[in-house]
Amino acid sequence: MDIEQTKIPQATAKRLPLYYRFLNNLHTQGKLRVSSKELSDAVKVDSATIRRDFSYFGALGKKGYGYNVEYLLSFFRKTLDQDETTRVALIGVGNLGTAFLNYNFTKNNNTKIEIAFDANEERIGSEVGGVGVEHIDDLEEKLGDISVAILTVPSSAAQGIADRLVKAGISGILNFTPARISVPSNVRVHHIDLAIELQALVYFLKHYPLNEDDVEEDQ
Amino acid sequence: MDIEQTKIPQATAKRLPLYYRFLNNLHTQGKLRVSSKELSDAVKVDSATIRRDFSYFGALGKKGYGYNVEYLLSFFRKTLDQDETTRVALIGVGNLGTAFLNYNFTKNNNTKIEIAFDANEERIGSEVGGVGVEHIDDLEEKLGDISVAILTVPSSAAQGIADRLVKAGISGILNFTPARISVPSNVRVHHIDLAIELQALVYFLKHYPLNEDDVEEDQ
DNA sequence: CGGAAGTCGTTAAAGATTTCACATACTTCA
DNA sequence: TGAAGTATGTGAAATCTTTAACGACTTCCG
Ligand SMILES: NC(=O)c1ccc[n+]([C@@H]2O[C@H](COP(=O)([O-])OP(=O)(O)OC[C@H]3O[C@@H](n4cnc5c(N)ncnc54)[C@H](O)[C@@H]3O)[C@@H](O)[C@H]2O)c1
Ligand SMILES: NC(=O)c1ccc[n+]([C@@H]2O[C@H](COP(=O)([O-])OP(=O)(O)OC[C@H]3O[C@@H](n4cnc5c(N)ncnc54)[C@H](O)[C@@H]3O)[C@@H](O)[C@H]2O)c1
Numbered sequence: 483m484d485i486e487q488t489k490i491p492q493a494t495a496k497r498l499p500l501y502y503r504f505l506n507n508l509h510t511q512g513k514l515r516v517s518s519k520e521l522s523d524a525v526k527v528d529s530a531t532i533r534r535d536f537s538y539f540g541a542l543g544k545k546g547y548g549y550n551v552e553y554l555l556s557f558f559r560k561t562l563d564q565d566e567t568t569r570v571a572l573i574g575v576g577n578l579g580t581a582f583l584n585y586n587f588t589k590n591n592n593t594k595i596e597i598a599f600d601a602n603e604e605r606i607g608s609e610v611g612g613v614g615v616e617h618i619d620d621l622e623e624k625l626g627d628i629s630v631a632i633l634t635v636p637s638s639a640a641q642g643i644a645d646r647l648v649k650a651g652i653s654g655i656l657n658f659t660p661a662r663i664s665v666p667s668n669v670r671v672h673h674i675d676l677a678i679e680l681q682a683l684v685y686f687l688k689h690y691p692l693n694e695d696d697v698e699e700d701q
Numbered sequence: 702m703d704i705e706q707t708k709i710p711q712a713t714a715k716r717l718p719l720y721y722r723f724l725n726n727l728h729t730q731g732k733l734r735v736s737s738k739e740l741s742d743a744v745k746v747d748s749a750t751i752r753r754d755f756s757y758f759g760a761l762g763k764k765g766y767g768y769n770v771e772y773l774l775s776f777f778r779k780t781l782d783q784d785e786t787t788r789v790a791l792i793g794v795g796n797l798g799t800a801f802l803n804y805n806f807t808k809n810n811n812t813k814i815e816i817a818f819d820a821n822e823e824r825i826g827s828e829v830g831g832v833g834v835e836h837i838d839d840l841e842e843k844l845g846d847i848s849v850a851i852l853t854v855p856s857s858a859a860q861g862i863a864d865r866l867v868k869a870g871i872s873g874i875l876n877f878t879p880a881r882i883s884v885p886s887n888v889r890v891h892h893i894d895l896a897i898e899l900q901a902l903v904y905f906l907k908h909y910p911l912n913e914d915d916v917e918e919d920q
Numbered sequence: 921c922g923g924a925a926g927t928c929g930t931t932a933a934a935g936a937t938t939t940c941a942c943a944t945a946c947t948t949c950a
Numbered sequence: 951t952g953a954a955g956t957a958t959g960t961g962a963a964a965t966c967t968t969t970a971a972c973g974a975c976t977t978c979c980g
Contacts, residue, residue, distance in 0.1 A: 490908070491936070491937070492905075492909075492936085492937095493936075493937060493938090494937090495901065495904055495905065495908070495909070496897075496901050498901075498904065499896070499897040499900035499901055499904070500894070500897055502900075503879060503896075503897075504881075517956085517957060517958090518957075518958075519957080524881060525881050526881045526883075528938070528939070529957095530938075530939055530940070530941095531937085531938060531939075533957090533958065533959065533960085534937090534938080534939090534959085534960080536958095536959090537958085537959055537960070541958080541959070542958095543957080543958055543959080544945085544946060544947085544957085544958070545944065545945045545946050545947090545956080545957060545958040545959080546944095546945065546946035546947050546948090546955080546956050546957055546958075547946060547947065547956080547957070547958085548956085548957065548958080549958090562900065562904060563903070563904075563907060568903045570899070577799070577800035577803045577804060578800045578804075580796070580800070581796035581797045581799070581800045582895075584796045585796055585797075587895075587896050587899055591896055591899075591900065592900065592903065593899050593900065593903060629906070630899075630902065630903060630906070632899075653906050654902050654903070654905070654906045656898060656899060656902055660722060662723075662743060662744050662745045664745075667911060668911045669911070670902065670905060670906060670911055672898060672901070672902050672905075674893070674895070674898055675719070676801075676806075676893070677718070677722075677806050677810060678715075678718040678719055678722075679875060679891060679893055680789070680806055680810075680812050680849075680851075680875060681718035681721075681781065681810065681811065681812065682714065682715050682717075682718055682891070683849065683873050683875055683889065683891050684782070684787045684811065684812060684849060684873070685714055685717060685718070685781060685782075686711075686714065686873070686889060686891075687848070687849070687872050687873045687889060688782060689709070689714070690711075690714075690889075692886060692887045692888070692889055710966070710967070711966085711967095712966075712967060712968085713967090736926085736927060736928090737927075737928075738927080747968070747969065748927095749968075749969055749970070749971095750967085750968060750969075752927090752928065752929065752930090753929085753930085753967095753968080753969090755928090755929090756928085756929055756930070760928080760929070761928095762927075762928055762929080763927080763928070763975085763976065763977090764926085764927055764928040764929075764974065764975040764976055764977090765925085765926050765927050765928075765974095765975060765976030765977050765978090766926080766927070766928085766975095766976060766977065767926085767927060767928080768928090
């Protein structure tokens with residue numbers, strides 16, 4: 483358990499999986515070296531930001547050369563724990579849940595949805611995307627030591643399920659419901675609020691007109 | 702077209718739809734007034750941040766009282782253009798696209814997916830969630846003056862479709878593919894990268910251990 | 921009516937993130 | 951080998967965001 487890198491800015495941490503994915507692409511394409519400028523074009527992040535991000539991990543590149551793709555990739559593989567798979571549970575096998583199960587974040591990922599739960603009797607016992615669907619009543623019993631959950635139940639059920647997940651020892655929840663759930667401070671919740679993302683995009687289009695000099699940006 | 706409020710911080714703008722949703726909830730529950738502290742508990746945003754956010758729009762509350770729910774709601778309804786519906790197109794009726802069509806962001810939303818496109822002959826002509834699916838070849842012809850698109854095609858097709866959308870006059874794209882697409886600077890792209898969100902959550906769990914004093918936070 | 925309690929709006933401070941700009945050091949090629 | 955070119959890593963500045971703190975005003979209640 484190395485807790486020595488707690489000092490990496492959160493904004494940087496959120497970009498690491500993105501860098502990793504594109505480095506993987508480059509590697510697959512057989513590229514041997516890459517500059518922060520090239521990477522910048524690919525991931526749409528300012529090149530100075532990329533260099534700054536990398537620099538938190540020490541001197542990964544070479545002046546006048548750039549970065550060695552293979553080296554950088556293997557460095558991030560370790561940093562992002564790509565070698566060990568994090569097991570994930572999904573609660574709520576409806577529209578969204580089914581989409582996620584079918585996809586299962588298979589490509590260059592260190593995560594795998596291993597078990598799903600639903601309340602609808604008709605779904606219990608079936609498999610979706612190769613993942614078995616269990617009854618929500620068996621949550622505590624079958625969750626085992628899984629520490630991450632994806633929440634795609636109706637928002638009215640969200641807080642109740644979250645409480646049970648917490649009791650069952652979960653550490654992190656990726657919450658797709660519009661409900662803002664309450665959890666103890668030692669549990670991490672990331673909200674992904676798709677309706678809000680759409681509304682926010684519309685708001686920005688109306689109120690933040692882009693002119694020719696602006697550059698589109700992210701998240 | 703009022704461009705007078707371009708000065709509202711982006712961080713604030715992203716929270717507006719969230720505030721709006723919870724104000725709607727309160728209103729439905731028949732609540733007449735609300736304090737920044739109460740709202741803070743509900744949306745999990747610091748109460749000082751809420752007051753600061755609201756203050757960009759002027760003095761919306763009353764000292765010693767809080768905010769009048771009805772008034773605040775109607776103010777945000779105007780500000781977020783809740784009275785006019787923004788028409789949206791969805792490209793790629795696969796796992797994710799189908800989920801979105803079935804959901805269609807119906808609740809308290811000013812957006813509506815009006816048309817969908819896919820390349821798969823079997824889907825053309827069908828309806829999903831009440832939305833007709835057209836052939837992607839007819840994109841330019843049938844898009845009309847729709848200005849926002851949701852992109853849920855395979856990542857290999859993303860850039861090509863984006864180029865066509867731009868040519869067809871789109872203003873904003875909500876991109877769910879892992880591809881970082883390039884568009885002219887007068888088009889706005891928001892990336893929602895679900896695989897990265899999951900990986901980032903796992904990374905944070907490993908490297909940013911929460912202790913009892915921390916508070917969970919948001920995107 | 922008057923004092924206690926409550927809550928906003930805002931100033932100022934702190935914190936986080938991005939961006940600029942350049943000295944430095946490596947690479948390349950003749 | 952040496953000169954020209956390239957691209958890093960980082961100090962410093964700029965920008966953006968959050969948080970603390972409190973004066974001013976309102977409500978509430980005895
Ligand atoms: N589908 C979308 O595009 C979309 C977009 C934005 C937000 N959301 C949110 O995501 C969530 C899921 O959306 P959806 O469209 O997949 O809904 P859905 O109704 O299709 O699926 C919900 C699933 O949860 C199951 N469920 C209900 N109560 C449960 C419980 N107590 N325990 C376990 N399972 C239970 C249901 O049987 C159902 O299968 C909702 O909160 C929705 O607001 C969805
Ligand atoms: N499903 C998920 O949970 C998930 C998670 C993260 C990211 N994504 C991304 O979202 C995107 C969609 O994922 P999905 O699971 O729905 O994929 P999918 O394969 O189920 O759906 C893609 C759809 O796009 C259609 N399509 C293909 N080429 C097209 C073209 N040129 N024009 C129009 N339509 C075309 C296909 O016919 C198909 O219906 C992918 O880029 C994927 O990487 C999906």
